[in-house]
Amino acid sequence: MKNFKNLLLVALFFATAAVFGQTKITGKVVDETNQPLPSASVMVKGTTNGTSTDYDGNFTITANSNSGVIVVSFVGYNKKEVSFTSSKTSLGTIQLTEDANTLDEVVIQGVIDVAKDRETPVAVSTIKAAEIEEKLGSQEFPEILKSTPSVYATKSGGGFGDSRINIRGFNQENVAILINGVPVNDMENGRVYWSNWAGLSDVTSAMQVQRGLGSSKLAISSVGGTINVITKTSQQKEGANVSSSFGNDGYMKYVGSYSTGKLDNGLSASFLFSRTQGDGYVDGTKFLGYNYFIGVGYKINEKHSLEFTFTGAPQWHHQRSYAEKLSLYQQFGTSNDPNIKFNPAWGMYKGEEFSLRRNFYHKPVMSLNYDWKISDNSNLSTVLYASWGRGGGSGPIGDVNNIRDYDFRLRDAQGRVRFDDIAKWNAGGNVPDFGADRTSTINDRKNGLTRRASMNSHNWYGVIANFHKDASDNFSWDVGVDLRTYQGIHYRVVSNLLGATGYTDNRDKNNPNRSITSFVDPSPSFNPWANITNQQKIEYYNDGNVRWLGAFGQVEYKNDDVSAFLQGGISQQGFQRIDYFNLLVGSQKSGYENLMGGNIKGGMNWNINEAHNVFGNAGYYSKQPFFGAVYPNYNNNNTSVGLTNEKILGLELGYGYRSENYNVKVNAYRTSWKDRFQRTGGSAPGNFVDFSGIEQVHTGLEIESTGRFGKLTVDAMLSLGNYQYVGNVTGTEYDQNNAVVGVSGTTYYLDKVKVGDAAQTTARIGFTYKVSDKLKFDISQFYAASLYPSISASSFKTQVDNTQGSLKLPGYALVDAGVSYKFNLSEKVNARFRLNVNNLMDTRYISDGFTNIHATAGSTTYKGIDVNNRVYFGYGRTWNASMKFSF
Known part of the structure; x- marks a missing residue:
């Protein structure tokens, strides 16, 4: 004892x-x-x-x-x-x-769910504000993500903000885009228009790409991944910044910002304003954009704090919104040197650049964050947010003596639209090669060429609340709600009569034979609450209403070596369509079609030791289809019979190695997507095909690494993917009047066809050499291969089409380079100079394809591609120089 x-x-x-x-x-x-x-x-x-x-x-x-x-x-x-x-x-x-390297990870704060290295078991890459500021230059915002595996981003048609992004072969409609944890994908179709966020790079403090399931607790279905953008807050350090940048084709940008820092009374504020303009690399793509950011914070006490933000980017830009045939680029260049800048949508009108295709929009987002520290081990984070979108995109309507807008008889020898001649003919004047003179100067949907604008405005309100509880040193749990309401407002207006004296519309059954007397200037209004009710509509007028009720929960376990989580979410989406033109008053509203969906996912990370870790995750989504699947062929018919959720199953394994000067991450994944709804173009202009039951499987391997060798930093990535369809599908084609074309439920042969719209192999290696604390150089090369066009299922009508498969476009490699120099002007003022050159070698390459025409023995080809294929070329060499002063 x-x-x-x-x-x-x-x-x-x-x-x-x-x-x-x-x-x-x-x-x-x-x-x-x-x-x-x-x-x-x-x-x-x-x-x-x-x-x-x-x-x-x-x-x-x-x-x-x-x-x-x-x-x-x-x-x-x-x-x-x-x-x-x-x-x-x-x-x-x-x-x-x-040392000019990227940030590797960030952690959870408020309603923002972002991953932490060696803890959150997901594949993730993070880009810090310093790199965005340095290397983005005049590129589009999504392009900065090309340095990460399985990301394919292009400028698409080349207009300001018209870029797009794919992750693991899934387009951005099926990639969740979050800003400070708040979803921004359109609630009707999932789309993200980057022109609405053209100033986002100015206010971003970090951006994280979570490939695959992601770490978001929201009941959202991020099929390909999640892009979480974390903006600056009001609580920046006190100071001001002024910068300007210049580039090719008249690019000019000016940015000014000021932050008060946290004041003694608990208040803080930050402000930013920028202006960007240019002529555009592609012919006829002039643009003008603004960006503003207002952040006001108030720390009430140690337990309660508020953060208010308001940001928006009103802009207009001329577009090249339709990919032309390769032969047309050659026609306005040479057979071996196609004119990659060619754009047939513009010309000169009254001595100024004028375009049939002009996008204009203003979509500000306002949010109020409230954080309540209830106790040492529990807190509640809530964000109230609202977004108002106003604007649309213009295009042609009508014709000139049955000559449609795309006919080159309406263009000059340079391929530019003859707007002055069109205006002369519209006004009753004589233009010999346009045929007979007009007998009336009043335009309508068939007679006379008019520039109309398709308006897609919306009102969006939501709240996200998350309660977090640390149950012990190792266990924690979360529970929350995600509530949203959305009204999409769709109609057309007259933008420019092009010399005519009036316009009549007969598409409104409730008000036939209307004379249109007011016209809409295709420029964004700085007032996000501008009245649009009184705008005179033409062609169509309908609302798409979506109600979202979501709830989510998560449990998490962590110790020094192991972390694991299990998360689940459920959502009910209600869809309603209101048609003001095609239906008589009293019968314009459909009922709400309510669809349930949800997800469950989990994962575990094991830190073997300080250097090595492994992780795995798995998840299943039952995803509601988009609005177009609920109300097909543009009418109010509810389609509850046969309407089914899309099913996504994701599996992933990963390994990481980390040391003081070197790290590497390896991920292998498989994503299955069943019962997908898709709407594509049909066999004739204006026709479309609705498909259901499409299945595709995406598998791949991703590697990324960073190493530091004295003054030299090397970063590299490689992604190898295999994206293909599984099984054949049925589809129904409709004409412009929504009538069935041919046989309903026609078979299309998709089995084992490669999924297009993205390069399935990408690689990059970059070198940064820091000469001194002030001077550094960087150069990188990006490689893309196994690139297939964004083809539709309607391209595979026969077994022969299936045997030929997807057209493989040529791979390409691009070199980017830059130099930075920092210097102090005084004790309180420092400056930074930056020069970027993108596509240094001026490589000519096809970035996007839209048709599946295989070359035959008699074909005329360009780099092995039949010249009847429709494509976009990527930009040639571009440059941008900037100077920033910090006070």
């Missing part, structure tokens, strides 16, 4: 010593610009005890001694050691020297 008592005394002594020997250490890690550095590694030197900084750069770690050294490091930053003692536990701000 005595020996046992002695043993207890010894155990009690060591336990007491351990308790009193523990030291709780706090601090904040920032980069060279004093911005928080999320997820920097913080270790107690000589131990395996470590943690990571949170999104604000803060950390807390408990050391089992009264003194020692904290080691702060991050790949791409110089390691720093800081001593601590029992009397010095608050280490203050620790600044790391940046």
